[in-house]
Amino acid sequence: MKLKQKCAVITGGANGIGRAVAELFVAEGARIAILDCDRRNGEAAAAALNGRALFLPCDVSDSRQADEALQTAVSHLDTIDILINDAASQLNKPLLETSDEEFRKVLDINLTATFHFTREAAKLMIAHRHPGVIVNFSSTFAFVGSPGYIAYHASKGGVAAFTRAAAIALMPHGIRVNAIAPGTTDTPGLHAGARDTGDEAKGMESFLRLQPLGRFGRPEEIARAVLFLASDDAGFVYGANLLADGGYTII
Structure with a gap:
């Protein structure tokens, strides 16, 4: 067992x-x-994990809720060895149609929350006097452009840059910081983005046409890449943005 x-x-x-x-x-x-x-699915996810998971409702863009949830989690677990910053919001909307409020909301969830949780988790890891690992969620959209998802592109590009800076900042404390950059993965968020086009089926077809592998990624495939970054197998990996995209960014 790696963890x-x-x-x-x-x-x-x-x-x-x-x-x-x-x-x-x-x-x-x-x-x-x-x-x-998402309380309903969060409770269901925790209940399915045989008593080894605690669910805590939290809007990660609310710093007060974030701090309370993190403190409760650490109190329950006794410590924190690994932080995974996966919470995210997508908005498939062109630049000229995106409002200031919509842009800010996506950045608050995807980028500012990643900064906040990284900072607070690092403080706890340092206080507990043992090394820790932080894995952020970047995206292929940190490295390529598209006519939609303007706020998402900006936020994930920020996560990629933040990860590199945080890796250097926290290295002296024995904390490894890296990011996973998933490609187009078959998740509820992908389907929501397709619905934003006005026709979910046609939206999914258009997304699929961009995939050189001819299929979308599966959540469990991305999870295995995250496990690598979180485990001791990645002991010499700092500040990386690991692409797991089925070749999407190489064509």
Whole structure:
């Protein structure tokens, strides 16, 4: 087991990739806390994990809620070895149609919350006097452009740059910081983005045409890449943005 006796906090763990990460981490021996604003699916995810998972409702863009949830998680787990910053918001909307409020909301959830949780988790890891690991969620959209998703592109590009800076800042404290950059993965968020086009079926078809592998990624495939970054197997990896995209960014 790669995460035996480890304690992990996973934001956005109620659905999609985050839930796959939660399930894999428990299978690999970790005890976890899932933080998510989706109470119904979050409770269901935790209940399915045989008492090794705690669910805490949390809007990650609200710093007060974030701090309370993180403190509760650490009190329950006794410590924090791993932080997974997976919570995210997507908005498939062109630049000229995106409002200031919509842009800010996406950045608050995707980028500012990643900064806030990284800072606060790092403080706890340092106080507990043991090394820790932080894995952020970037995206292929940090490295390529598209006519929609303007706020999402900006936020994930910020996460990629923030990860590199945080890796250097926290290296002296024995904390490894990296990011996973998933490609187009079959999650509820992908379907929501397709619906934003006005026709979900046609939207999914248009997304699929861009995939050189001819299929979307599966959440469990991304989870295995996250496990690598979170485990001792990645002991010499700092500040990386690991692309798991089925070749999307190489064509």
